[in-house]
Amino acid sequence: MTETVHATDTFPYPQQRTCPYDPPAGYSAMREAGPLIRVTLYDGAKVWMVTRHADARRLLTDPGLSSDRAKDGFPIVTPRLLEARGFRTLVTMDAPEHTFYRRMLIPDFTAKRTRAMRQDVERLVGESIDELLAAEPPVDLIQGFAAQLSGRVIFHLLGVPGPDQALFTQRSMRLLRAPESPDGVAALAELVAYLDELVASRAGEQDTWLLDRLVVSGGELSRDDLVRMAVQLLVTGQGTTAQMIALGVAVLLENPALLDELRRDPALMPGAVDELLRYLTIADMAGIRVAVEDIELHGQMIAAGEGVIMPYALLGRDPDAFPDPDRIDLHRTGNQHFAFGFGPHNCIAQGLARLELEVTYGALIERIPTLRLAVPSAELRIRDAADMQGVHELPVTW
Ligand code: HEM
Numbered sequence: 001m002t003e004t005v006h007a008t009d010t011f012p013y014p015q016q017r018t019c020p021y022d023p024p025a026g027y028s029a030m031r032e033a034g035p036l037i038r039v040t041l042y043d044g045a046k047v048w049m050v051t052r053h054a055d056a057r058r059l060l061t062d063p064g065l066s067s068d069r070a071k072d073g074f075p076i077v078t079p080r081l082l083e084a085r086g087f088r089t090l091v092t093m094d095a096p097e098h099t100f101y102r103r104m105l106i107p108d109f110t111a112k113r114t115r116a117m118r119q120d121v122e123r124l125v126g127e128s129i130d131e132l133l134a135a136e137p138p139v140d141l142i143q144g145f146a147a148q149l150s151g152r153v154i155f156h157l158l159g160v161p162g163p164d165q166a167l168f169t170q171r172s173m174r175l176l177r178a179p180e181s182p183d184g185v186a187a188l189a190e191l192v193a194y195l196d197e198l199v200a201s202r203a204g205e206q207d208t209w210l211l212d213r214l215v216v217s218g219g220e221l222s223r224d225d226l227v228r229m230a231v232q233l234l235v236t237g238q239g240t241t242a243q244m245i246a247l248g249v250a251v252l253l254e255n256p257a258l259l260d261e262l263r264r265d266p267a268l269m270p271g272a273v274d275e276l277l278r279y280l281t282i283a284d285m286a287g288i289r290v291a292v293e294d295i296e297l298h299g300q301m302i303a304a305g306e307g308v309i310m311p312y313a314l315l316g317r318d319p320d321a322f323p324d325p326d327r328i329d330l331h332r333t334g335n336q337h338f339a340f341g342f343g344p345h346n347c348i349a350q351g352l353a354r355l356e357l358e359v360t361y362g363a364l365i366e367r368i369p370t371l372r373l374a375v376p377s378a379e380l381r382i383r384d385a386a387d388m389q390g391v392h393e394l395p396v397t398w
Helices: 025-031 053-060 078-083 097-109 111-116 118-134 142-158 162-177 182-201 210-217 221-256 258-262 264-278 350-366
Strands: 010-013 038-039 047-049 288-291 295-297 300-302 307-309 393-396
Touching: 025 038, 047 053, 053 295, 097 111, 097 210, 097 221, 111 118, 111 350, 118 142, 118 350, 142 162, 142 210, 142 221, 142 350, 162 221, 162 350, 182 210, 182 221, 210 221, 221 258, 221 264, 221 350, 258 264, 258 350, 264 350, 288 350
Parallel strands: 010 038, 047 307
Antiparallel strands: 038 047, 288 307, 295 300
16 A cells, blocks of 8 residues: 655654653654654754554665665764764674674574573572562662663673673673763773773683684684674663663553463463563664665655664554554564564574563562552653663662
8 A cells, every 4th residue: 555655744853752661652643644754853854764564674674774874864863873973883784794793693692592591591580689689679670680680691691700790790880871971981991991801811712602602703803893792782782671671570560460461371471571572662763774775665765865764663553563552462463573673683682682581570570579669650760762762760669
């Protein structure tokens, strides 16, 4: 079906959120305006926005779209990204460079490798809950639990030695708390220096952990490259997983019927994790690209050099892809959400993230049956429009 495109309407982007769990309220009007609309960024730039799930599925695998933020026309949606334009990570690379680096990480994220991590993840979750229970409530579930746990899982994956993990956690928490502050920048420099030494000390020594394997198999990689990849895993993986743990728990606590359903039938948990991922789609802004070839969509030409935004949270509520999209349905089937993106840049660690969420939600429900929010959800401080969906803190008690 071809829908009309109103190339002259424009909406401001990003849009402020008013609820910690829902996409910005303004997204409904944007969806109604058509499948391909114009949005205006903070600097006045006008770019395209795709509002239909089916179109985004097609475009996200189209080599005519580039993820390279340094390319002219790439939508810079917040001044913060202006400074980070030249910073190259997996997320900002195109093939063949992207394929080269991603291929090196793939062996550590296969379904088999992830399954083999289950026991370790269960142990890390158990230890983190022990620590949480030893604290005096109310506790901020993000700083006091979720961010530490998601950090630990990544250190474990990388192979950071046990005795160094406490210091590593401390630094990554400083970085996570305020990445742009002088303390956050200093923490990042300390992490880089630490990983640099770690990589050097282990050159070709063993083949147990991700870093070791990269040292061995990534013979073509410089030490800088190795360190950059390790830091990148930490930076992309820790905050996302921590927010998803916290917001997922908050949604369950606010919906006792869902919680009861999960208690009665724990086999629903894997589906529940995907439904929460869809419903919350915290990495709303990950689907940003620039056209490097002309692309036609609904009779409209997206010209090479023009920016394209595919807002993952808006697409996760597309009624054509998800019947009754604003309802959390633990039995939903065919849940092809964009919480982990789609196409060549889809989240490399999505299996691990799912495992971590599944084990964490399950263990929290079982071990802390009296867990509840310590403030009304209307008082939660919502993160800035240009950030990932989330709250600054999630006070809980039990
Ligand atoms: C619930 C937790 C997580 C969420 C919601 C999430 C979300 C995402 C999304 C949406 C993308 C795609 C970006 C795009 O479309 O351009 C992505 C990519 C990526 N994620 Fe995750 N992520 C999570 C956990 C993790 C973890 C735990 C790690 C590392 C251990 C990780 C590492 C990465 C990396 C390296 C990429 C870049 C892949 C590429 O560009 O080829 N993520 N993630």
